[in-house]
Amino acid sequence: MARKRRVEANPFKEMPSILYPDELMDKAYLRAEKLAGELRTTTRGLSTPKSRIIEDNKIRVIASVLTDNLIKIVEKTPSVDNLQPFYREILEIMVGSDEFKKSLAAVQWASDIIKRLGIQYSRRAKKAKSPQDASFYRKQFVGRVSSIIKQIYPNLAFLGVAQNKLKNIPTVKDLPSVVIAGYPNVGKSTLLKTITNAEPEVNTYPFTTKGLNIGYTDEGIQIVDTPGVLDRPIYERNDIELHAVIAINYLSDALIYVVDPTEHCGFTIDAQISLLKEVEKTFKVPVIVVMTKSDLENTDMDEDKITRIENMEKELEDFNVVKVSSISKEGIELLRLEILETIEEVGLSELLEQ
Ligand SMILES: Nc1nc2c(ncn2[C@@H]2O[C@H](COP(=O)(O)OP(=O)(O)OP(=O)(O)O)[C@@H](O)[C@H]2O)c(=O)[nH]1
Structure with a gap:
């Protein structure tokens, strides 16, 4: 797959101060x-x-x-x-x-x-x-x-x-980049911290009031969390947010879509799956689905929820799914491997740090 971009240093840095x-x-x-x-x-x-x-x-x-x-x-x-x-x-x-x-x-x-x-x-x-x-x-x-x-x-x-x-917009490095998407509160920023083993740089991009969180894995893969950008359906967005989605699209070589099957995030599984499909269609890059909060897997279960989870598993059959918990660390190593394999799959392993 052809790489979509080569992001260089901030091109506006050289703009001179403007005199009145x-x-x-x-x-x-x-x-x-x-x-x-x-x-x-x-x-x-x-x-x-x-x-x-x-x-x-x-x-x-x-x-x-x-x-x-x-x-x-x-x-x-x-x-x-x-x-x-x-x-x-x-x-x-x-x-x-x-x-x-x-x-x-x-x-x-x-x-x-x-x-x-x-x-x-x-x-x-x-x-x-x-x-x-x-x-x-x-x-x-x-x-x-x-x-x-x-x-x-x-x-x-x-x-x-x-x-x-x-002049101060930060440069997103020209490294293989994986963008994290998913509804608010599903555990995206916790996951970013867990897989990058570092406090992510919080870059104040103007996409939302929150900016972009960027972390780097040991292999040199850039993981980008985009609070407020890829966390709800397209029809709910204004023009600026749509441009933010397009900008993020140029950055992503692959996506991690985080689903919270416990629904503690406040969004139903159905809504989360439907956003997943929308994001997949928009981005056209490989998607790894991460089912998060696996440590809570068996809590608050009732008939209804069990059925919803079973349906979800069917819906996700065609996706690469990894179950993780940022608390117990279940699945984290597997996820790292999946990310690496996906980057190799899209032909970007030569950009990884040796
Ligand atoms: N039990 C459990 N809680 C988790 C896990 N991951 C995240 N959480 C909790 O879920 C809540 C939301 O996590 P965040 O990482 O802030 O979620 P987010 O998707 O980044 O949220 P936004 O920033 O609003 O988009 C927090 O209270 C986390 O502590 C997990 O694996 N297990």
Whole structure:
């Protein structure tokens, strides 16, 4: 089976900090004034040629500071179309890709137009008939560029917020990855801790308020628990959650679906099986079904529940099923082996740590 992804380091890490219109104009203006000061000390009086030189230089410095800052934003921000699918979904979830694209285009537009105005006004200042004219062209230039910068204020503000949100999203390592799914309270995070023998890294992905929990097995398999993402039927999800499901889909080489046959989780076996089928259909990767809480297997049993469990066993005939208890550790070693075999089955064993 072809691997779906190669997730690289966070592509938004290089995005520069975004200056706001006033800060940007101040920066350009200060640079221009500094240069003008230097030029003035090398000249005496304000003859027409000298004033032309000063105003022309101010215009060129302002244009270049502004365009440099704007173009840096465009160049250091990954283009939406070249993003890997996983990060494209993240972008959609966190800030909205359409608005992101639109804002970058606006910044590019402003940079182009300021560059053109810079050339135009520098020419005018150079040809000015008097110091007053030269200064008038420079002021007109400053007025025009500051109104352009103000015009893209919403776009700069949007990119500033986006940069803040996106710069710290953690990298999901390019290791074979198994995603854990199942209703709330079935024992997913306890299982993750048990099979990875470590406190998982809790990465604050914005999928839900809870983030992603990631742990690593001794063999170097990445196990990803996705609280709030794969824990209820598709029809109950909003748009953002659907994008989260798609993003997680790009990460998963295999799935562990956790079923709690004791129903202590508060969800019926039927509901759990039906979510299993939905997740299996959506992800199209091998699924290991883990029947958890096996230490409680024989508690609270009545006729009804016994029938439901028997039906469940029939429903799960086609699945690879492992019974485990995170408390007594029953089945844990078997599950580890199953995971390893599944990773080998999907052709990813060469990615395992030696
Ligand atoms: N007896 C028993 N209890 C378990 C086992 N695994 C988990 N539990 C308990 O079940 C409850 C839910 O476990 P969690 O691991 O938090 O479940 P979860 O699926 O991660 O829940 P969410 O974070 O809400 O999605 C906790 O009280 C656990 O202690 C098990 O194997 N045996």
